[in-house]
Each structure stands twice: as structure tokens, then as C-alpha cells.
Amino acid sequence: MAAVAPAAEITRARILEAACDLIAADGIDEVRIARVATRAGASTALVHHYFSTREELLEQALIHSFERAGEDRFGEPPDVEQSATSGLSQAIADCLPLAGPQEREWVLWVELWLRAVRDPGLRPVAARLYERYRKWIAALIRAGAEAGEFRSDVDPEAIADLAMALLDGTGIRAMLEDPAMDVQVARALVAERLAVELGVDAAALRG
Amino acid sequence: MAAVAPAAEITRARILEAACDLIAADGIDEVRIARVATRAGASTALVHHYFSTREELLEQALIHSFERAGEDRFGEPPDVEQSATSGLSQAIADCLPLAGPQEREWVLWVELWLRAVRDPGLRPVAARLYERYRKWIAALIRAGAEAGEFRSDVDPEAIADLAMALLDGTGIRAMLEDPAMDVQVARALVAERLAVELGVDAAALRG
DNA sequence: GTGTAACTTGAACGGCAGTTCAGTTTTTCG
DNA sequence: CGAAAAACTGAACTGCCGTTCAAGTTACAC
Numbered sequence: 138m139a140a141v142a143p144a145a146e147i148t149r150a151r152i153l154e155a156a157c158d159l160i161a162a163d164g165i166d167e168v169r170i171a172r173v174a175t176r177a178g179a180s181t182a183l184v185h186h187y188f189s190t191r192e193e194l195l196e197q198a199l200i201h202s203f204e205r206a207g208e209d210r211f212g213e214p215p216d217v218e219q220s221a222t223s224g225l226s227q228a229i230a231d232c233l234p235l236a237g238p239q240e241r242e243w244v245l246w247v248e249l250w251l252r253a254v255r256d257p258g259l260r261p262v263a264a265r266l267y268e269r270y271r272k273w274i275a276a277l278i279r280a281g282a283e284a285g286e287f288r289s290d291v292d293p294e295a296i297a298d299l300a301m302a303l304l305d306g307t308g309i310r311a312m313l314e315d316p317a318m319d320v321q322v323a324r325a326l327v328a329e330r331l332a333v334e335l336g337v338d339a340a341a342l343r344g
Numbered sequence: 345m346a347a348v349a350p351a352a353e354i355t356r357a358r359i360l361e362a363a364c365d366l367i368a369a370d371g372i373d374e375v376r377i378a379r380v381a382t383r384a385g386a387s388t389a390l391v392h393h394y395f396s397t398r399e400e401l402l403e404q405a406l407i408h409s410f411e412r413a414g415e416d417r418f419g420e421p422p423d424v425e426q427s428a429t430s431g432l433s434q435a436i437a438d439c440l441p442l443a444g445p446q447e448r449e450w451v452l453w454v455e456l457w458l459r460a461v462r463d464p465g466l467r468p469v470a471a472r473l474y475e476r477y478r479k480w481i482a483a484l485i486r487a488g489a490e491a492g493e494f495r496s497d498v499d500p501e502a503i504a505d506l507a508m509a510l511l512d513g514t515g516i517r518a519m520l521e522d523p524a525m526d527v528q529v530a531r532a533l534v535a536e537r538l539a540v541e542l543g544v545d546a547a548a549l550r551g
Numbered sequence: 552g553t554g555t556a557a558c559t560t561g562a563a564c565g566g567c568a569g570t571t572c573a574g575t576t577t578t579t580c581g
Numbered sequence: 582c583g584a585a586a587a588a589c590t591g592a593a594c595t596g597c598c599g600t601t602c603a604a605g606t607t608a609c610a611c
Contacts, residue, residue, distance in 0.1 A: 144578075144588070164462050166373030170569065180590050181569080191569065244461055251458045253520050254451055255371050264522045271524065298525065298533060302513025307505075309512060313460050315471045317478065318505065326505060330537075351558070351608085377599065387560050388599080398599065 149187050152177045156198035161241045165195055165248050199249055200262050206242065207266050211273040221281025222337055226328075226344045228274065232304050233324050235311055243312055271297045281335070288336035296334055303327045356394050359384045363405035368448045372402055372455050406456055407469050413449065414473050418480040428488025429548050432538070435481065437551045439511050440531050442518055450519055478504045488542070495543035503541055510534045 155177035159168045170191055174181045188194035210231075217224050235243060253259040275293035282291050307323035324343060332339035362384035366375045377398055381388045395401035417438075424431050442450060460466040482500035489498050514530035531550060539546035 164458070183589055185570065186589070247454075247458050247461055250516055250520065251371070251454050254454055260520050263520045264524075267517060267522050268524065298514075299537065302517075302533065303509050304513070305516060306509025306511070306513030309457055310474060310509075313457065313467050313470045314464075315474050317471075317475065326509065330506065390559055392600065
């Protein structure tokens with residue numbers, strides 16, 4: 138009796154990846170088990186072997202996706218080799234292009250928002266990612282403050298909350314192609330506010 | 345031949361209202377035509393008489409909802425009888441309680457976000473509401489600046505963008521019940537930043 | 552009144568897609 | 582090697598739900 142067969146985990150992960158791809162591409166309510174199965178190179182029955190119900194599959198897919206995203210992005214402390222300012226500038230640029238891989242992440246992010254609003258079981262997933270992001274940014278701010286790049290009296294956690302709110306708040310408008318808030322304007326707005334708060338030049342944050 | 349029969353418009357509106365209620369309650373992908381019909385006191389065939397397809401019904405329902413919301417909230421210029429400061433304080437309080445009627449509005453708002461991300465035809469609906477909101481807040485700021493309540497060198501539109509980003513950015517976290525960002529914290533954060541920007545006391549904005 | 556157009560309905564069709572199940576292949580381990 | 586468990590499949594079942602349609606009802610115009 139295999140305690141946990143290795144093949145099982147691989148297949149399971151493949152199914153989850155396929156589900157994530159389809160969620161990002163078509164929207165969560167358009168995801169069909171048959172499609173997930175095909176994309177994962179499996180049968181629909183196999184999908185049900187791992188996930189008893191469609192709802193469970195979708196929930197697990199979102200969890201899987203965001204746990205991995207959190208690991209990838211915030212698994213290790215921010216890079217302040219060069220400077221905290223450039224690190225922060227990079228962080229803004231990583232979050233607000235909305236083209237390429239970021240678009241997929243944003244779509245999944247909004248998908249999680251809506252899902253979590255309805256399903257309390259999903260809220261901790263979102264909250265955990267926010268917490269990780271918050272700590273990561275706070276560490277960046279703290280490093281910059283200690284290095285003398287930023288004002289020394291800043292509250293790193295408060296700045297992190299501000300930064301996240303600005304990124305989400307402007308980012309969603311940019312996603313909606315609001316003509317008054319395209320990506321450039323969004324970045325400028327975020328950079329401007331953070332620069333004032335940190336006592337650095339806004340141009341250095343705009344990237 | 346009645347050019348536009350009155351009964352038709354009433355029925356149509358009733359169906360849209362019913363659809364909005366169900367979207368808010370269950371989520372857009374859980375909305376069934378039969379349920380909409382029942383709630384509107386109609387038959388499924390009648391729903392199809394007004395909306396040829398389910399997709400169209402849902403899209404029209406969202407449009408209907410947000411056109412009305414925009415009219416109700418921002419149809420007339422902000423009330424600055426008392427003071428612009430109290431008007432702004434009220435605006436924050438109207439947006440960030442997340443209990444009672446506001447919860448429904450927030451849910452619909454997130455629902456629109458996700459839908460509009462996928463359906464380009466819906467994006468102008470969101471953009472228009474943002475534009476109205478923006479103008480409305482800008483008018484409030486401008487009034488306050490002219491009355492000498494706020495700093496005279498403020499950029500009303502920029503402040504409006506900032507305010508909206510902060511409200512959306514903190515609001516969504518509050519909706520997700522992020523323990524680090526409940527409604528009180530969110531309000532305090534928004535009030536704090538705007539107060540600094542406007543040169544007023546934060547306590548006056550927190551309500 | 553009476554005809555016409557709009558409004559409304561009950562009932563059935565049709566198909567999609569989640570789920571189940573009985574059976575086959577593969578893997579694991581003593 | 583051999584048996585048992587896990588991994589996996591094809592195919593059918595089933596229920597839901599969007600959609601259609603032909604017929605009934607109301608309201609308005611002349």
C-alpha cells in the first residue's frame with residue numbers, strides 16, 4: 138500500500154494547473170470539467186477521482202494558484218542590494234503593467250475577490266496573500282529607512298497598507314480601461330504618493 | 345398601436361430589478377432565468393420576450409443597476425451646505441460601512457469589475473460611474489478649497505483619483521474580512537491621507 | 552364593436568455538462 | 582512474483598435550464 142503515490146501528486150497538480158489556466162482564460166463560471174481534463178491529459182472521471190465536485194476543484198485551484206504566487210513573489214525577502222528605492226520602484230513596475238503575465242495575475246486576483254466575497258472559506262487565502270505582501274513591502278520600507286534612503290520616522294506597515302490600497306485601487310481602474318486611469322497614470326499616482334510619504338523623489342519610484 | 349406601451353417598460357424594469365437582486369444575492373453565474381421570472385412575477389417565456397438571451401439579461405441588469413446608482417448618488421452636486429469637510433466625511437462614511445445596503449452595492453461592484461474585465465462592452469459602464477464619482481468628489485474638493493476649508497493649491501481631480509483608489513483599495517480588503525484591514529482601519533487610513541493632502545484635521549474626516 | 556398589435560403564458564424540447572460506475576491498467580510493496 | 586491498492590478510463594445516466602412555440606389574453610385604435 139503506497140502511503141502517497143508520487144504519480145498521484147503530479148497528476149493532481151497538473152489538473153490544478155489546467156484549471157487555473159482555464160479560469161484565467163475564460164472565467165471561473167465558464168470552466169468545464171471536460172476541458173480541464175483534456176488540457177491536463179486526463180479523463181473527466183479522473184478529475185472526479187481527485188476532486189469530488191466541481192466546486193471543490195475550482196476552490197482548490199484558486200488556493201493552489203495563490204499559495205504558489207505568494208511563494209514565488211514573497212517567499213524570500215525583498216532585494217535591496219542596489220537600493221530600497223529601486224526595489225520599491227521594481228515592485229510597482231511588477232504590479233502595474235497589466236500586460237503579459239501580469240494580466241493573468243490580475244484577472245485571477247479579481248476572480249478571487251469575487252469568489253471570496255461569497256465563499257468565506259476562501260477569504261483567508263486572500264488575507265494571507267495580503268499579509269505576505271504587506272510584510273514584504275514593510276521589510277523593504279524598513280530597510281530603506283534604516284539605510285537613510287527614506288525618512289526615518291515612517292511607519293513601514295502603514296506605508297505598506299497605503300501602497301497596496303493604491304496599487305489595487307488604481308490597478309482595477311486600469312484593468313477596466315478607464316480612459317482617465319491608464320497604467321502610466323496609475324503608476325505615476327502610486328509613485329507620487331509614496332514618494333511624498335517616504336521623502337524621496339517621485340521620478341526615482343516611477344521607474 | 346401604442347408607440348411605447350407603459351406596461352412593457354414597467355415589466356421590463358421589474359425583471360431587471362429581480363435580476364439585480366439575485367445577482368447580488370447569489371452571484372451572477374448562479375442566476376437562473378426561472379428564478380428571475382418567479383421573483384418578477386412573470387414566466388420564463390416573458391423574460392425571453394424582453395431579453396433574447398440570458399447573457400443579454402445579465403448585462404442589461406448590471407447596466408440598469410449602475411446607471412441608477414450613478415443617478416441616485418451623483419445625479420446632483422454634493423451637498424456643501426454645512427461644510428465641504430463634513431460632506432467629504434459623509435462621502436467616506438457612505439462608501440465604507442459594508443453593512444446594510446452598502447454590502448449589496450459592494451458585491452455588485454466587484455461583480456461588475458470581474459464581468460467588465462472579460463466583456464469589453466461593459467467597461468464603459470464602469471468607467472462612466474468612475475467618471476461621475478470623480479467629478480462629484482472633485483466638485484466637493486473644489487468647493488472646500490474655494491471656501492478656505494482646504495488648502496488652496498489642491499488639484500481636485502487628483503485628490504478625487506486618490507480618494508477613489510484608497511476607497512476601492514481598502515474597501516476590497518475589508519470586504520474580504522482581512523483581519524488587518526477592517527472597516528474602521530480602512531476609514532481611518534482614507535481619512536488620514538486625505539486630511540494630510542487637504543490640510544485639515546483627520547478626525548474631522550473620520551466621522 | 553371589432554380588428555390588430557402588444558403582452559403573456561404553459562408546456563415541451565434539446566442539449567450540455569456534472570456525476571457515477573463497472574471494469575482495466577499501472578504501481579507499489581512484502 | 583503476486584496480490585492488493587491506487588490510478589485511470591469509456592460510456593452511460595440524469596437532471597437542470599435556456600430556449601422555443603403555438604396559443605391565449607389584454608389593451609388600444611378606428
